[in-house]
Amino acid sequence: MQDTEALSAMLSRHAPREGVWPTALPRLWIIRLDAPGGELAHAVQPASLCLISQGAKEVRLGEERYVYDAARFMVFTTDLPVSGRVTEATPERPYLCLRLDFDPEEVAELVARSGPPRAPAASGAPVATVAPVASTGNAEGDDLGRGLFVSAVTAEMRDASARLMRLLDHPEDQAALAAMAMRELVYRVLRSEQGERLAQVARADSQTQRVHRAIRWLKAHYAQPLRIESLAKEAHMSASSLHHHFRALTSMSPLQYQKQLRLQEARRLLIAEGLEVARAGHAVGYESPSQFSREYSRLYGAPPSRDAAKRRDTPASRFTA
Template identity: 40%
Template sequence: MSEVSIKQQQELSALIQQFTPNNGVFETAIPHLFVIRYSKVSEPAYRVYKPSFCVIAQGEKEVFLAQERFEYGAADYLVASMNLPVVGQIIRASEEQPYLSIKLEFTHDQILEVINDANVRIIPNENAKRAIFVGQTEHTLIDATLRLLELLHRPDDIPFLAPLCIKEILYTLLKGPYGVTLSQIAMEGSNTYRIRESIDHLTSCFDQTIRVEQLAEAANMSLSTFHRNFKEVTGMTPIQFQKQLRLHEARRILLSESAEAAEVAFRVGYESASQFSREYSRMFGSPPRSDVKQLKEMYDPARSIVFLGD
């Protein structure tokens, strides 16, 4: 596996800067492709990652899943293979050398399509693995990424060529050292696939009361097996996972709407406003009203939502 060259890193940085006129996260003309630029170290950003492939061209970032820390920088990539509540923070950036990265969101159906079309050989693996990982970028992966970004200069070519570049990126990831881990999200019947289905259900119904026994039954696992596999994939229990989803969504609502904390608590599934306030303070460091006031003083409210989406 060949390492990324300095020239490739420079080309990637230059392309990202062409499509990031200032700091922020920018949607591109290619569906589900984002380019990101920040010129200073950030505050921790709480959000739910969708399945995505992220590459840093310049700077460094750390991501926490539960208590586990993932650090990556230039020439590294990060893959989140499921919907995951995480805390991310840019830890190296400056005006002279801003943090520059790309994020490409994908679906498990796209992974399955590549596996089938390219006849990728997958070794069945019943042991669930962590749904986030960091790898060293190699030149073929950067080549495909560069060709995808270069299409932004040729918008007429995007509908036909962008899907091919994306398939090549996913194919390269599947052929890499974490290919088995990534493939399991699309392999029906694997433990990882069944946990992914549980995570998708929790993500869409986080505001509802859900019994873990029901999740285990739907996954066709014993309660102990379900707990073990869920924690292996996410680093937390199903209840902790749901709690993080609720609190992340509550913070997003409080930042983007004029709503009282008690109202938001009930909207995200809490039956007790006081319990919501305690758990919110435990996660974000201060009660809802104080936390949101501080964030709005630090960032323009409209841009804060974009910042938290990085």
């Protein structure tokens, strides 16, 4: 408990107000919220480790609901369009989260050096840490499950996190020690009960790695028309295999994934850049304004113009995933 409180104090000092705070260390972020969220926030979450020191949060991937807090960490093994909200936070005890974005080359090196991770948890929901809304979280025939998981925080992870945060107060030590502290955190994830899910990302020509190729292509070309045969060729898979493994990892089809990317970018254009609805829809690949409005309303619960007007009056930190 003292370790958690000490980590919270350091996180709070480096994130004095609500928001997503970059740090002096590459790939390391601090997220703070002073009150629970209302509506679900939508974002594409990068491949990363999220470790809460105070408060709690729920994350939804499709119809699946994952809950984590100071006793459990969350890992995204790939970039996933998710929604989420903080469920426990007060001004006196704000929600505080450390996020470390993964470097695929670092993960691969650690896998090569440390040997096979522990076997993944039994097929189904990850060890009493996921409460499914309408799905168990694993596709038939997929042993590794989703591209995110929740698992128990260890004392070693807290210690590595605290040492990493202390380096923010000692810039002279960062060049020599920061990389080692980051590597240790990633190593602890790989040695966790579900570390094999992260290790799959580093294995050349694994099905997970092939789906990652498809995801990278979709992120770079989301506004273009999607042809499954071309995407499957990019991933070095058959179309049927791509559909199966893509859904197993992300809980959605490639087309649904593309739609999430399009709508989230359109929302950003509407709110942050003030684009007109028709221009925002066209910019992300919609040829039909009516189709754009329908799909936007289905995801966000309101037409684009009304939703954008409401969000412009709300602090941006409320809508970070």
